[in-house]
Structures are given as structure tokens and as C-alpha cells.
Amino acid sequence: MPSLGASFGRGGATTFLQDLQNSDCIVIQGSNMAECHPVGFQWVMEAKKRGARVIHIDPRFTRTSALADQHVPIRAGSDIAFLGGIVNHILSNDAYFDEYVRAYTNATFLVRDDFQDAEELDGLFSGYDEASASYDQTSWRYAGGEDDDGDAAGNTGHAHGEAHGSGGPTIDPRDIRTDPTMQHPRCVLQVLKRHYARYTPEIVAEVCGVPVEDFRKVCEAVVANSGRERTTCWVYSVGWTQHSTAIQYIRGSAIIQLLLGNMGRPGGGILALRGHASIQGSTDIPTLFNLLPGYLPMPKAADHETFDDYLAGIRDPHQKGFWGNADAYFISLMRAWYGEAATESSNWGLDFVPRISGDHGTYQTVLDMLDDKVEGYFLLGQNPAVGSAHGRLQRLGMAHLRWLVVRDLNMIESATFWKDGPEIETGELETTKIPTEVFFLPAASHVEKSGTFTQTQRLLQWHHKAVEPPGDCQSELDFFHVLGQKLKARYADSADPKDRAVQAVTWDYEKDAAGEIGDAVLREISGYGPDGLVSGYLDLKADGSTASGCWIYSGVYADGVNQSARRKPGQEQDWVAKEWGWAWPYNRRQLYNRASADPDGKPWSERKAYMQWDGEHWVGPDNVDFVKDRPPSYRADEGATGPAALNGDDPFVMQADGKGWLFAPSGLVDGPLPTHYEPAESPVDNALYRQQGNPTREVFRRKENPMQPSGSEPGADVFPYVFTTYRLTEHHTAGGMSRWLPYLSELQPEFFCEVSPAHAKERGLEHLGWATIVTARTAIEARVLVTDRVRPLQVGGRTIHQVGLPYHWGVGSNAVVSGDAANDLLGLALDPNVHIQESKVASCDIRPGRRPRGEALLRLVEEYRSRAGITIETGQQRLTRKRMAP
Amino acid sequence: MVPPAHFTSYYGRPVLKASPWTDDIPTYLFLGGLAAGSSLLAAGADLTGRPGMRRTGRLAALAALTGSFAALVHDLGRPARFYNMLRVAKPTSPMSVGTWVLSGYGPFAAVAAAGELPGFRWLRPLGRPSGVVAAAVAPAVASYTAVLLGDTATPAWHEAHRELPFLFVGSAAAAAAGLQLVLSPTSETGPAQRLAVAGAVLELAAEHRMERSMGIAADTLHEGRAGRWMRTARALTATGAVAGLGARRSRLLSSLAGAALLGGSLCTRFGVFEAGQESARDPRFTVVPQRERLAARG
Amino acid sequence: MTTNPALDAGWVDPPPRKGFFTDTSVCIGCKACEVACKEWNAVPDDGMNFLGSSYDNSGELGGSTWRHVKFIEQPPVDLGMPSTSLPGSEGTKSDFRWLMSSDVCKHCTHAACLDVCPTGALFRTEFGTVVVQEDVCNGCGYCVPACPFGVIDKRIGEGVKNEGLAQKCTLCYDRLHDGLTPACAKACPTESIQFGDLDELRERAALRVEQLHGAGVPQARLYGEDPDDGVGGLGAFFLLLDEPEVYGLPPDPVVTTRDLPQMWKRAGLAAATLLAGAIAVFGAGS
Ligand SMILES: Nc1nc2c(c(=O)[nH]1)N[C@H]1C(S)=C(S)[C@@H](COP(=O)(O)OP(=O)(O)OC[C@H]3O[C@@H](n4cnc5c(=O)[nH]c(N)nc54)[C@H](O)[C@@H]3O)O[C@H]1N2
Ligand SMILES: Nc1nc2c(c(=O)[nH]1)N[C@H]1C(S)=C(S)[C@@H](COP(=O)(O)OP(=O)(O)OC[C@H]3O[C@@H](n4cnc5c(=O)[nH]c(N)nc54)[C@H](O)[C@@H]3O)O[C@H]1N2
Ligand code: SF4
Ligand code: SF4
Ligand code: SF4
């Protein structure tokens, strides 16, 4: 989550679920928490019992809304306007937490003179380059450091958002000009004020379809429940993250929470609810192409030949905070991976690490498959034929492979598409003509193996094997251990330099009594030094004497104890429950908790006391997210860098300047401030700017990826409705773990669409009947659920109907229940920071009855495309209107 | 008290479960009544010297008993576990009571009937005492089934619990007498004719009265399948009663009356059964009366 | 304090009566209870039926659904919702509501199912609960129409375990023996299902109603906690936010066997009538 990274320094939820009970107001927006995080939701209920106000902002009335005090129906894809409206409310009413904002945020910092805001450039920030559809971010920087050589901060051109999972983006914090009065027109607070001045309640109503009164109620609630005595928490999940402007949604809440002084304080913060059991873990120790463990970036071809090149791209040598020790983190990682071979002469192991040369993300890879650039593909715990956007593209792509390995619990659609997928029915694919050889390897499930999950609040929890895996089922760890050993054996004698990495990698983990290596791997992740196991990343050295497989997890095996396996019951400890599992970093539950005290180290109020300075140490129920013995009055020496440069009132210890970022001078490729753009496909024009969509989003101009016209473009009215996709409690994601289980399948046996009664009437849809939903990609059918939980919205003077589509079903022959897949409707348009697909919103048509079968389906979709006049260029223009060059 | 103009339910779903019973059960009710009535007639015939009617009565009782028993067992989820009913005697369970009543009745009715069969002549001496015992228990056989139905939450059965026993004994008498009108020599069927008419009249009267006391659950006796059964039942029973008045004057009329009464009884059983099922399926019959009850209580 | 049905059933020195207080005001409709019950008790699936009753596709309690979560969508005004009628007829509601409630066997103090069972398969446990012994039940089905809540049913389904036998919640009799919380309550994330000693639960429930009334939820009311009601109070009682019938519960349930003595009297009278009639017809001439 680069957004949280860019705002606060780390890309993880800033707080923990139990802390919700301390909230006075909980805003759940872009998350259906009760349905998708039902166990965590108990803390919302607890807060409610204590009198908290719960607000749910969601296109649909869900099980979360049912328990909320207020549900605000919103048009999918319009949240930035809503959040901007709140920022405007706070600023124009002087409702921000002045003391907090001055001390802990970058509100007083001045921005460069040449920075131009989207308000000035009709939806673009300064630095936009039309040819590459990207920003030169130089003008976004703080005033003061501008004389520096352009790339000292490493972020000219395109700073990469991915890297900020732990540790904010690089900047040089020396000589930043500030205005403590916050009156200077170029100080962040004033920039912010101007930027959001037009985000009035009326605009919110016009863009989001939220009545002015409902919006005011939300503003008043969050303002009244913030400040010294009260705190508000913001909760989001993938209702926010799967947009072409996703990262800026989250930035919107970050700005609000900083202005209201809710960060680092009990009952405050931003709770980013993560996805499946270890999705947080899968970015900490990533499955992403562009990250190494602990959010160290993958080295890039050409840019990062040497260790010093690489390091310069991670941190500014002058910057503050713990990211300053990135060399120790990286070198320790390389020691863990390559052991003795990681020395200065191999660039501390960097020489063994492959370089990336562009976007190698999952969607790019699928397009490469279509172009026959990919030979083989491993699918491990993923069902892209159903779960990934543009399911058709996924299947068509996989049908180009030479081989495909699917390791899964069940015979999922991604393993059977070649015989029973929708394209077989339409005749687009013929089984006998698909060259792909598919290998299915049965996987052991989580109860059949030991290991950790890292869940939504950065908490590592060890699970013990409960039963032996049946038959040939094997754990991932075992599979890769054996595979690695086989590869090492095969290349042992190779003289080819490219095989040196395989030869160098250490791949010999000790088996425990149960024959598993998980414990040994966890020890390595936690790290060793000359004196044995280290106690945390402060022990890691840049001299090759220490090894740690993931620096942020360092300490999970401190004192020789598997800290993640601790299970002291809640009743036997205080509410923070520090002895249950282990949270990164350093078992801190609430991040930036130095900010729970005022600049002098005293609690902001008795009611909201958490961490405080006792004269010698920071004390409180949590581990302080700060230098333990650094007094509030501490002022760093001139010229100090890294942790030593943190002042006693710099609570954002991973940030290059120690502050929370209202304005992001670096780190995000699509703007320093969230600004409203329409989704890639939208039935309405952007009411704020002539720039329609995110001008930096990733688009794919190919015939397989037709996009629809938007707003007042001709043909847009062929797809007049907005649809959104989501989960149901009863199913799990692409269904591999629920549609094969009768107990879950019977609870939601069929794919359905949710429509409002008015919409049903308009289109002649009958409750319990069938509907066909059409986009430029395909048409799918669903049973109709007419419900008042979906409400028509008044947007820009028209009625906008939204269609709700749970995305759990897929076409196949092996599951207990199957159905058309919502993801087949989607095209590809990605956010430019993390390459996430816009799967939460697009436009469509809906009509009564079942869809045509076979080739007739293709004809129907073709008819729609031609009616809308869709070409390969439609909807792919990023700069939507010519304007005067900035 | 104003009855509520509308009522609320959960998607129109039943509040109660309709019994899982199939046609076996109304068949059982009918045959049980027929057996009971037949035993009574047979015993009377025996004591008053009407050998023809005695014989057909005893055999009819046995046949009906066998049939009813078969229907009862067939309706069980686990027929082989029928005997579990004999392991307990529970006064709170009409089915348990009924089982014991039947157990008391069956062997005597069977012994009485067996003596009428070639090959079992040696049992003949036991015919009269057995027949009398069977006849003494028979009224209970005929009436307990009303409690069986009444002792449920099924609105149309429970609300009918005051009249249902009379309806059922009337129906049993009419059916058994009707059978005699069909099978026995006209010379012997005087009592049967009287019983037929009396039974039919009781059946019709009890039903009439029951409908008045059941509240809205009575609607189920008029509507749908149950309504059709009940209308047919009334028509047949009334026809049977009228024809029965002249039964002794004409073999044809006698048979006609008998058949009509048998049919009427059968239809009554199915009608009452179906009405109950329907009353359980439609939440209106559960909710509205209970609401009224609450309102009356204040 | 109520009579302890376990004592009435002849248990000597039974443990305190156990039961459920289901606080529907905090139910999030996650159905964890439904699934946990099936997992623990190895209850088979109940068929893949899309009912379109909001998110409820189980429909009702039955032989293969011992826990059932109900979903009630209440529009602020009647917009002609597909299948619900507008509940809580009196007064106007300003807000859309989505009520959820997990239903289960009530373990009645006076349990009709148990009363009418002819085999003794249904019995009262030492915990005051009502349990079917699947090895005794012969599937006569009598308990089914007897239950005033439509809970118990015969299990249907070709070849499924215990097909044809009456089945319902056992209040996890096996778990209670081992001092464990029933599976459904254990799985409930919001403590909507609270398990414990019935007397204590009643106190807790009363407090909760008071709290909700204070918090501006005047509709909150208890259902089945009153030992003087038609079934002597429920072992599993509820906090509801609307009339019982909105949730598919009978507003004034009565144990059918309450009228049994009268029924026997009437049946005796009818039997006597028949006997008298039979004698009479033979006595009256030819
Ligand atoms: N039962 C269950 N639990 C799960 C999962 C599951 O599949 N089933 N999946 C897990 C995973 S992998 C994840 S990532 C999480 C996801 O957890 P959530 O993000 O809570 O899940 P979703 O249902 O995808 O989306 C949440 C809500 O976003 C709303 N939404 C859509 N577009 C917008 C928008 O533009 N603005 C706003 N404000 N809201 C919008 C949708 O209506 C939906 O209610 O859940 C996890 N938990
Ligand atoms: N339209 C739309 N699309 C979406 C989303 C959305 O909200 N809307 N959400 C997105 C999100 S957040 C996510 S996380 C994805 C999920 O999409 P996928 O990850 O493609 O879908 P899953 O069904 O979670 O696939 C996980 C598979 O892993 C298998 N599995 C479970 N445990 C193991 C194991 O230990 N080893 C192995 N080898 N396999 C295992 C399961 O059986 C299952 O088939 O969907 C994304 N797609
Ligand atoms: S499925 Fe697992 S992770 Fe998700 S809420 Fe339930 S217990 Fe928590
Ligand atoms: S609710 Fe029904 S099944 Fe449960 S104990 Fe009461 S009568 Fe028996
Ligand atoms: S079905 Fe089983 S439990 Fe129910 S009454 Fe009959 S024997 Fe008893």
C-alpha cells in the first residue's frame, strides 16, 4: 500500500482491530467489513456498545450497513470527491487539530514555486508529459532543496510507489522551508485549501450522488469525534484499492486523519483491511515482481548495476528515519539468501538478483502470453480464470502457454478452462487445438501444514499442522524446497555465469520432528548475527555479519522463541494483547504511536492516553514506535542522518522528514494530492475538470481489450449503468475454497445481480428471473435479486442505476456450484502506482432474460460494440482534452 | 376486537411444519375407523344372531386393521423400528396411547376374524369373547385418532379438537355400516342401516359445528384440495344418509348408500388431513389467531 | 427462577439449565453459526436452492438445517418489495433496516415434540435441553406437526445419513458433556448467540433491552424469556427488534399438550357415543 507508505512511512494498517473498541466514530468506506472481516467486526460492535458512531459509505446497503448508524449510498468510483469534500469542510471551518497538524504533519512546509495544482491546470498537476502519460515530479517537491542535483532523491521521472510498504519515499529533508504560521500561500496547508476549495457539499452531491444533508452529517460526525478527547478511525479495503485512482482514495483518508489528529492515537488511525489470510504477508515477503522482502525494491536493469546505485534508489543519504539503514536490511537479506557468497565483491549479493526491466505484473504477463512471449506459468493458490479482471483475457492467454502448473486444493477453473471454459462453448477455443499442457499438483491446505499467516494488522500468527495432507498433497514450502534442491543439483556443475545465483543460494533447511522446515525458515527470516539469533532489525549490520530474510520481521524469533506462536488468551493480558502472536515491526500494535502524546510527551488527554514520556522512556501499553529513550525535547544534530536525525517530535519514524504527509512531494506517480477523476469507464463526465480519468493510468490498446466510451462521448449511452463487484460472506474470492464445499455453496448457490426496484422496473427485470449483463468484453447471465439495498442515485441531474455483482462464480464442471463470472465483464485499466486493476467499477447494460449460447453470444457483444462505435482507441485516451501546455 | 386487516410473515413461509405424513395417514384414519365400526357391528350381529353380518364385519375389521397397520408402518421413516413404539407407554403421546389401544384391539379383532376363515376353525370358540373385547376397545380405536391430530400445533387440527372425535366416530360408524350395506344380506342390515344414518348425521353435524368453532382455520376446509375433499365428503355422506333411509327396500339403494358412505368417510379423512396440512403451510392460520389471542388478552 | 424441566424429567441433582440468549440486534448475518453447526454435527447440506429471500437461501429450520439465519429487508416505505410484507405496521419508519436473526430449536420448557414422541426418542437432558436419540427414533414424524415453532423435521434426501429420522439442534449435547460451548455460539463473532445458564442469560437479556431502550431502540423486546408463556418459556430465547412474526416466529406459541386432557375427555365422550349408538342400533327392533 504505497499510499499509506507515502503518507506515513509504512504500507500497513496503522492500527489494530482491537483498538477499534476505543474509537468514538468509525467510518467504513470501501469495505464491507461485516461480510468480509466478520471476526474483526466484533470490535466495531464493541465500540458501538460503548457509544461510538458507525458510518458505512458504500454503493450498496450491506450487512455492514445494517449494523451502522448511518449508511451513505455512494456512486462507485467517486470517493475522492467525497473525501475531498470532507477535507474542504475541515479546512473551511478551521476544524483541524491545529497543534497536532503543526507539530506532526508537513502542513507548514513550503512547496516549490513551480508547482501547479490540478485546480490550475484543469485536472493535471505540473510536470505532465503527454507522450509517456506520466509526471515529472520535480516541481512537487518541497521548497528549499531544489538546488540539489535532480536525482539526489532518486525520484525525478517516475518514483515508484510500490517501494513504500515500509519506509516512505526518498526525499532530502535538509533545508526545507517552512512557515510555522501556515499562512504562506505555498505552504502545504494553503495548497491543500486551494486544492479542495471547490469540493463543496453541492459538488459532492453532484459527483457522488450523496444528498447534501447526508454528507454534512458525516462531516459533522467525524469532526465532532476528533481532537484531543475523541478519535475517529477510517476503515477501508478493496472497495477503495481496485480503482484506476485507488492509491489516491487512501491518500484522501490519510489527509483527513492527519488534519483531525487521529493518527498514532488510540481509536484512531487508518485500518487497511487486507485480503485473504496472509495477503499482508504476501506483500511483506512479496509475491510481487517489483519488491524484495521488507519492501526493498527489486533492482532495475540499467539503473542498478552496483550496490551503491541500488542503495541510492532506496534512500537519500541525508534523510531521517529508519529507512536510513536500508543497506543493513538489504545486505542481511542477501546474507540470508546467498550466505557466504554475498560479499562486497558480488555487490553484496545484488549480482545474483534478477533485474526488472518494466512491468512484469500479472496483467502484463497475460498480455505477453497472448503474444507468445511466455512459455510456462505456475499458478500457486490463484484462480485467475475466475478471480482476475478480464477473465476472458486470462483464459485466452493461458491457452497460448506451452505448459501450465496449477497447484491448488481443488480442480479449479484455471486448471480446466481448456475443456469446459466459456470460450469452448462459444467456439473461440477448441480443446484439441490448445497447445498448453496442464499439470495439476494437489496442495496441502493450511490445516495440513505448519507456518505463519500475517494478517491484516501485521500480526504473524503461527498455525500448527492439524492433520497430515491426504494423498499426494504437498505444502508449498516442501514443494519449493525440493524443487530448489533439484535445481541446485542440476546446475551444480554449470559454468554459465547466469547459473551462479542458483549455485550461490543457500537451500538446505533443517527438518523438524514432523519433517517440516517452516521453523528453520522462520528463524532465518528473523535473523542471525555473530551471537546467534538477533532480537530485531536494530541489530542488523551493513557489514555482512548478520543475516535476516526480511528485516521488518526481524525479531519474530527473538530469544529463541517462536514469537508468532504465542497464544496467551486475551483474558490473561491487557487489551493490547502483546503476547498473542507477533506484529511487525518490533511487535508494535499501533504504528506512529509517539503521536498519541503531544509534542512534550504528555497524553493529548486522559481519555486518549496511550504512550507517553516518563522522563526516561516512552511508556504505555504498546511498544513505542520511536526511539525508546529519545526525549520529546531532543533535537538532532545538524548533519545527522537516519534514526539519529529524528527529532523528539518526529513521530513518523520511517518518513524522510519524520512527518505525516498531507501533501506527498514524492512517492506517488499520479499526483501529490488526491483529485477526483472518473473511472476508466463511466457514464458521466467529470464534473470538476475537463480531464476525465486518471491521466497516468495504465491502458492496453489491443483488440482483446476493448474499452467503452464514457460521459458525453458518443456511444456511452449504450452502457448506461454502473456496476460494481464484491464479496459475499458465504464465498471466498474466486470460489476455490467455497464453491467446492456444499456447506458454503448451499448458502449462496447461484450467481446473482443486485438491482434496485426502480432499475428492475426500468429494464423489465424480474425478481428471481434472469438478467444478461453486457459490456464491450462479453455478456454474462445472473439471477435477479431485486432489493432496496441498492438505491438509484441522483448524479449530475440524472438518475444513475448501479448493478451489484458478487464475483465468486465461474464456469467449470468440477465445483459444487458454478455460474458466469463477473470478471469476464471487465476490461483492463490499471492504477499506475501498483498496477492494480480497476475491478470495482465499470459501465454496462443490463437486460432481462438469459444470455445467448454459443456463437450467438459473440454476435450479441459485437452488436453492442458496433452500436457504441468502439474501436481500439475508444476509452484508451489518457489525456482526454487538449489543453494549454502547462 | 377487530381482526387484523393484514398479517406479517417471513417471506410467506410457514411458521409451523406441516406433518411429514403422506396419504398413508388419512388412509390409516379411514381404515382404522372402518375396522372399529366393523368390530362393533360384528359383535352386535353375533350377539343378535346375524351370522352374515357377523362374518363380514369380523373379516372387514381384520382387513381394515391390516391395511391400517400397513399404512401406519409404511409411513414411518424407519419401518423396521416400529417396535420402538412398544418399548414405552406415554400418556402424553396420543400415538403411544393409540399404539397400545391398537395393540389391545388388534389381536382380539384378528382372532375373532380368523375363526371365520377356513383352516382356523379351531379358533371359533374364541370368536365371541374376542369379538366382544374387540368391540369394547373399538370406540377408542375410532376416536383416539382425533386426539392424534388434535394434539399438534397444526391449526386446523388443533382448533378442531373439540369436535373432531365426534366427526371421526361418526365417520367410522358411517363407513363401517356403509360397508355392511354393501356386503351383508339385506335381511340382516337393519342395525347397519340405522348406524349408517346416525353416523352420517353425526359426521355432518360434527363437521358443521367444528367449522364454527375453528376460527379462521376453518377456511382450509373450504379451499383448495381440502375444500374439494370436504365438499365431496359432504355430498357423499348426505347422499349416503338419504339413500340409507331406503336401504332395506332395495339392494341397489343399499349398495349405493353404503358405497357413498364409505366414500364420504374416506373423503372426510382426506379432507381433514389436507386442511391441517394447508393450515400449517399458510402462516396466516398461525399468526392471525395468535395475534387475536394476544389482543384479547390485552 | 423457573421450574427446571430436568428435575421434572426425573434427573437427580441436575446442573443448572443451559440455554441460549440470541441477541439479534448484533447479528451480522455471517452464517458462521449455520456452518459451524453442520461441521460439528455432520449435518448434510440441504440442497442448492436459490430462494432470493434476501440473502437467505436455507429457507427454514429442518432436518438438515439446525441453525438458520434469517434476513429481513425493511424498506422505509413500501416500495413493493418482492416477497416480504411490511412488518411493524404501526408507526412510520424513517430508515431502511436489514434485520438478521439466527434461529434454532427453542428447547421449550414444555416441549410438545417431546411430549408426543411415541418412542421416547426425544428426551429431556440433565441440562434441561431436548434431544432426539437417532438410534431410537423410528421416523413416525409426530413431533413435526407438534412443535409450535416448526423446528423439528424428518431428514430428507436420498441416502443421506439418518434419512427419514427426526432431527434438530441438540444444543450440542456432546459438547456440553465435555464442558464446551455449543459450536454455533463458539463460532459467532459478535456474541449474538450467547450460551450459558438460563437464569443468568435472562438477567443479561433484561439489561441489554434496557440498554437498547436507552440508546433509542424502543423496538427492542425479548421473546420467549417469560416462564409464564404458553410453552413455559424457552431454553433458547431471543431479543428481537420487531414483532415475532416478522421473523417467522409465532406471536403466542402454546404447547399443544396443554389441551390434551380436554382432548381425551372429548374423545372418551365420542367413543361412548359410538358405543351407545352401536348398542342402540341393535336394540331398536329388526
Ligand atoms: N467472506 C469473505 N471474506 C473475505 C473474502 C471473501 O472472498 N469472502 N476475501 C478476502 C479478501 S481477498 C479481501 S481483499 C477482502 C476484501 O474485503 P472488502 O473490500 O470489504 O470486500 P469487497 O466486497 O470486495 O468490497 C467492499 C465493498 O466495496 C464496495 N465498493 C465498490 N466500489 C466502491 C467504491 O467506489 N467506493 C466505495 N466506498 N465502496 C465501493 C462494495 O459495494 C463492497 O461492499 O475480504 C477478505 N475477506
Ligand atoms: N471483480 C473483482 N475481481 C477481484 C476482486 C474484486 O473485488 N472484484 N478482488 C481481487 C482480490 S482482493 C483478490 S485477493 C483476488 C483473489 O483471486 P484469486 O487469488 O485468483 O482467487 P482465490 O479463489 O482466492 O484463489 C486461491 C486459490 O488458492 C487455493 N489454495 C488455498 N490454500 C492453498 C495452499 O495452501 N496452497 C495452494 N497451492 N493453494 C491453495 C484455493 O483453493 C484457491 O483456488 O481476486 C481479485 N479479483
Ligand atoms: S474466515 Fe478466517 S480470517 Fe476470515 S474472518 Fe473468518 S476467521 Fe477471520
Ligand atoms: S422448539 Fe419445537 S422442537 Fe424445539 S423443543 Fe420446542 S417443541 Fe421441541
Ligand atoms: S419422529 Fe422420532 S423423535 Fe419424532 S416423534 Fe417420532 S419417534 Fe419421536
Ligand code: SF4
Ligand atoms: S447448539 Fe449445536 S446442534 Fe444446536 S444449533 Fe448450535 S451447533 Fe447446532
Ligand code: SF4
Ligand atoms: S454467527 Fe452470530 S453474527 Fe453470524 S449469523 Fe450467526 S448469530 Fe449472526
Ligand SMILES: [Mo]
Ligand atoms: Mo484480496
